[in-house]
Amino acid sequence: MHSTVLSDEEFCKILGEFPALKREINGKRLVYLDNAASTLKPKSVIEKMTDFYLNHYSNIHRAVHTLASEATVEYENAREKVAKFLNANNEEVIFTNGTTMGINFLVNSLVKSGILKPDDTVLISQVEHHANLVPWVRLSKLYGFKVNYIEADEKGVITHDSIEKAKRYVPKIVSVTGQSNVTGQLMPIEFIRESFKDSILIIDGAQLIPHKKIDVKKLNIDFLVFSGHKMLGPTGIGVLYGKKDLLEKLEPFMYGGEMIDKVTFDDVSFNILPYKFEAGTQHIAGAVGLGYTIDFLESIGYDKIESHVKDLSKYLLEELMKLDFVEIYGPIDDSHQSLVSFNIDGVHPHDVSHILDENFGVATRSGHHCAQPLMSILSKGSKIDFPNSTVRASLYIYNTKEDIDILIQGLKEIRRMFI
Ligand SMILES: Cc1ncc(COP(=O)(O)O)c(C=O)c1O
Structure with missing residues (x-):
């Protein structure tokens, strides 16, 4: 029977792909718990990208020479891998x-196409990363549509109840994160889809896609956006998936280059999907590298990635809950995965993060995590002098329970230093 647990041999092989994990920080082994910001990169993916750059690189789609056609084949192969990965069609995948960029693209294009009109409502949640909040709020001021919110409770949790309540807004568009980068909560996407059957559903998959397999057809998602760098892939490459019929109605966000069909001094017509949306020279090696990354993740098996991250998340949450001087944000249940945000009573999160790095070799993130409005909600529910920021520990496939033990030990010692 197929096991969903990584064997020791498989795990050792994974560790071997990330030489940074053998590094020492001030004499301590590096424990990398900043995966929600960006993950480390596998050696084999970098080697394949290097080979692509050194031996097969050229601009794509334009010239007829051999390098150009090799680079084009690799680039389009990468698109096909992403499409299969999401259960989409190639023409629905835009790099x-x-x-x-994916969300900015959508807000602008939806407005320009007349799909999002003045007085329409866009529904987002109160736990969104600024990437899925600032573009909507800012452009609502310029174009006259409204932005309403699915409310979070004082722990930053989105409940089914609050989703139900938001039905009263009758939104044209619902744009929500698949997983909060602050509370770690996995959003009930199926319930949201079910609750807003007639709305265009956009999912910010930045935190979700790295550790959860998403079938866009099964979930009936209209648009999905994510970043390569949070799932072991290169920086500067991301994906926008869109349903074909919607993409066909959308005006491009950017113009120029290969996105055209015919150009005269007076008018332009656009290329077919997906090229219509890829103006200018693309991050060719980045897209190719993302394809190699998907090969890498699939060679491990997404079921194993999911269960590894799930087990570690449970352990991290349980161990943190044993510390009575730690305040944890987000849900205390199975929906809380892959990352935990917390504070030590009386110690600023920047100090915690700094000492964890300096004294224990543990890399975490501290700050508002690009979610300032959510910080004001957490502040209301906090029992400590809330510093408008948190420490965040986030996990991925190369982490272990021992990493978590080192974090916990570090937190205990930091607490001792400050009392
Ligand atoms: C939930 C969420 N959305 C969007 C983003 C923005 O991603 P990027 O900086 O790769 O565009 C992040 C990054 O942390 C995130 O966590």
Whole structure:
């Protein structure tokens, strides 16, 4: 029977792909718990990208010479891998430079196409990363549509109840994160889809896609955006998936280059999907590298990635809950995965993060995590003098329970230093 647990041999092989994990920081082994910001990169993917750059690189789609056609084949292969990965069609996969660009693309294109009109409502949640909040809020001021929110409770949790309540807004568009980068909560995408049957559903997959397999057809998602760099892939490459019929109605976000069909001094017509949306020279090696990354992740098996991250998340949450001086944000249940945000009473998160790095070799993130409005909600529910920021520990496939033990030991010692 197929096991969903990584064997010791498989895990050792994974570790061998990340030489940084053998590094020492001030005499301590590096424990990398900043995966929600960006993950490490596998050696084999970098080697394949190097070979691509050294031996097969050229601009794509334009010239007829051998290098150009090899690079084009690799680039289009990468698109096909992404499409299969999501259960989409090739023409529904557009390369972007990341999640932020994907959402900006959508807001602008939806407005320009007349799909999002003045007085329409866009529904987002109160736990969104700025990438899925700032573009909507800012452009609502310029174009006159409204932005409403699915409310979070004082722990930053989105409940089914709050989703139900938001039905009263009758939104044209619902744009929500698949997983919060602050509370770690996995959003109930199926329930949201079910609750807003007639709305265009956009999912910010930045935190979700790295450790959860998403079938866009099964979930009936209209648009999905994510970044390569949070799933072991190169920086500067991302994906926007869109349903074909919607993409066909969308005006491009950017113009120029290969996105055209015919150009005269007076008018332009556009290329077919997906090229219509890829203006200018793309991050060719980045897209190719993302394809290699998907090969890498699939060679491990997404079921094993999911279960490894799930087990570690449970352990991290349980161990943190044993520390009575730690305040944890987000849900205390199975929906809390891959990362935990917390504070030590009386110690600023920047100090915690700094000492964890300096004294224990543990890399975490501290700050508002590009979610300032959510910080104001967490502040209301906090029992400590909330510093408008948190420490965040985030996990991925190369982490172990021992990494978590080192973090916990570090937190205990930091607490001792400050009392
Ligand atoms: C939930 C979420 N959305 C969007 C983003 C933005 O991603 P990027 O900076 O790769 O565009 C992030 C990054 O941390 C995120 O966590």
